[in-house]
Amino acid sequence: MDEQTITGSTASEIAASVRALHERGALRTGDALPPVRELAAQLGVNRNTAVAAYRLLAQAGVVTARGRAGTVVAGVTAVAQEGYAPDSVLRDIGTGNPDPRRIPDLSGALATAVGRPVLYGEPVIDPALEERALAWVSADLPGRPVRITVTNGAVDAVERLLAQALLRDDAVALEDPCFLASIHTVRLGGYRAVPVPVDAEGMTVDGLRAALESGVRAVICTPRAQNPTGATLSPARAAALRAVLAEHPYVLVIEDDHFSMLSQRPYETLIGPEHRRYALVRSVSKSLGPDMCLAVAATDPETADRLAMRLSPGTTWVSHILQRLVLAQLTDEAVLAEVAAAGRHYAERNAAFAARLTERGLPTQARDGLNLWVRLPVEAKVVADRLMRRGWLARTGDEFVLGERLSPSHHLRLTVHDLEDDDAARLIDDLVDAAR
Known part of the structure; x- marks a missing residue:
């Protein structure tokens, strides 16, 4: 039997064969698998069996379906994560983080947390x-x-x-x-x-x-x-x-x-x-x-x-x-008061930033949460690239899209509640200029 031949008569057997080929290095990242009809004919199985095998492999992250380009062996790809971007020298305005200065101090609660x-x-x-x-x-x-x-x-x-x-x-x-x-x-x-x-x-x-x-x-x-x-x-x-x-x-x-x-x-x-x-x-x-x-x-x-x-x-x-x-x-009533004040702070800071953007020709509505969802007249990636050259690291809406990406996103998700007034003013200037 050819060591590079896919074998099996059931979906699980076919999937196991592909995984074994991948593990041995006979199939490498980017290699194309046979089309479903071709594989079914080659193995003498029903087309649905081949479809089920490829679905099992996709769920396990072994392969990726690329539409008309067929099914290929997947590699390890980076996925978007919340939080600060590691190793960046840019000012990160896409973190989604709360302001550490608005997080209550744990010192008083620690003593009560240690019991039997x-x-x-x-x-x-x-x-x-x-x-x-x-x-x-x-x-x-x-x-x-x-x-x-x-x-x-x-x-x-x-x-x-x-x-x-x-x-x-x-x-x-x-x-x-x-x-x-x-x-x-x-x-x-x-x-x-x-x-x-x-x-x-x-x-x-x-x-x-x-x-x-x-x-x-x-x-x-x-x-x-x-x-x-x-x-x-x-x-x-x-x-x-x-x-x-x-x-x-x-x-x-x-x-x-x-x-x-x-x-x-x-x-x-x-x-x-x-x-x-x-x-x-x-x-x-x-x-x-x-x-x-x-x-x-x-x-x-x-x-x-x-x-x-x-x-x-x-x-x-x-x-x-x-x-x-x-x-x-x-x-703790004091902690709850701090939390309530933090909620008002986030809302007020976001509302003020959104109002200034609106005045400058980028209509933005501050809704709820830690972030602003800013609609742009041009592709978000273009704006993010321009902001990067000015020292800002922004997060585009493309990362949050779940359905098929029919066109590039025109949104940025910005975390700006922790910016000092001077930095906020500079970001607004840079954002308005980058969105032209």
């Missing part, structure tokens, strides 16, 4: 934190049975929620443009992302309806401070989306309310009173700091039971020291 040791077999959730979390979410999910699960941040919560409800290749509805971590979570889990357009009021009704009709098994939505656009669900939009979801009560709805403690907008929900599978996720990373990797997930009882199976005592639980530390801050 917690041993294997004990409850995974601190009872006092569970009570505080229930008070945090119950008013926003009135009349619905709610159970609390504590996870290592919002991304961990979403990953666990999808894993307990979905199988590989199941479809998930995501906002488009989309939060980078959600894109990565869905792709790494082997799920299929179905884009739902976002406008100033959140997910569009037609977009969600189309996603549900295509068979999505889960919907991930940001009810306010959508990243990257800053959109927040309006009452009318939320009601319309609930009406669409009413016909699909067993589709898992995950609301990532990541900005809840800092948001200046009221909370609206997609979760209707009769919906059966739901989760409202609230984290403390934006308000108490990214290193405070803790989120609470308020879910229906069945989902809570499934999540509990994935939070084993002593292995995958969230540290009780971290839980006590978060609880100490959530019950």
Whole structure:
């Protein structure tokens, strides 16, 4: 048998053969695989079997489908990440980070976080934190049975929620443009992302309806401070989306309310009173700091039971020291006052920057969240390149696009709330000039 020949009679056998060829170096990055029909004829299998094999390989990241260019062996490619760009000498204005000066000091809470040791077999959730979390979410999910699960941040919560409800290749509805971590979570889990357009009021009704009709098994939505656009669900939009979801009560709805403690907008929900599978996720990373990797997930009882199976005592639980530390801050009036002041600060700084851009001929609306979503009259990459030559590192909207890129993005996502007044004025001058 030729050592470079693909073999197998089932999808899994064919996929394993390609992986073996890749591991031995017989197939290298960029090498083209045979077209589906050709491979099926070569192996004497049904065309659908060859399609399924290539799908398994794509999910595992071994191959990449390039449309008419065929299927090629994939290489290791860099993916966009949130946070500061490593090793850059430029002023980074695309970080998505909170202002470290607005993160409460942990010193006072540390002493209360150290209690008696917690041993294997004990409850995974601190009872006092569970009570505080229930008070945090119950008013926003009135009349619905709610159970609390504590996870290592919002991304961990979403990953666990999808894993307990979905199988590989199941479809998930995501906002488009989309939060980078959600894109990565869905792709790494082997799920299929179905884009739902976002406008100033959140997910569009037609977009969600189309996603549900295509068979999505889960919907991930940001009810306010959508990243990257800053959109927040309006009452009318939320009601319309609930009406669409009413016909699909067993589709898992995950609301990532990541900005809840800092948001200046009221909370609206997609979760209707009769919906059966739901989760409202609230984290403390934006308000108490990214290193405070803790989120609470308020879910229906069945989902809570499934999540509990994935939070084993002593292995995958969230540290009780971290839980006590978060609880100490959530019950400290001085800390809560700092958080509220930080929320107002972000809103005011973004609004002032947006107003000045608008005055200079770049109409911009400050919505909610840490960032500004700036519409440009020319391609964003052109503007970003021009800004780079002036010492700024900006993030284009291309990185957040989930659907097919029919044309280059005309948006920048800017993090400007931490700029001093002189730097903000200089950036506005440079941005207006770069956008000409």
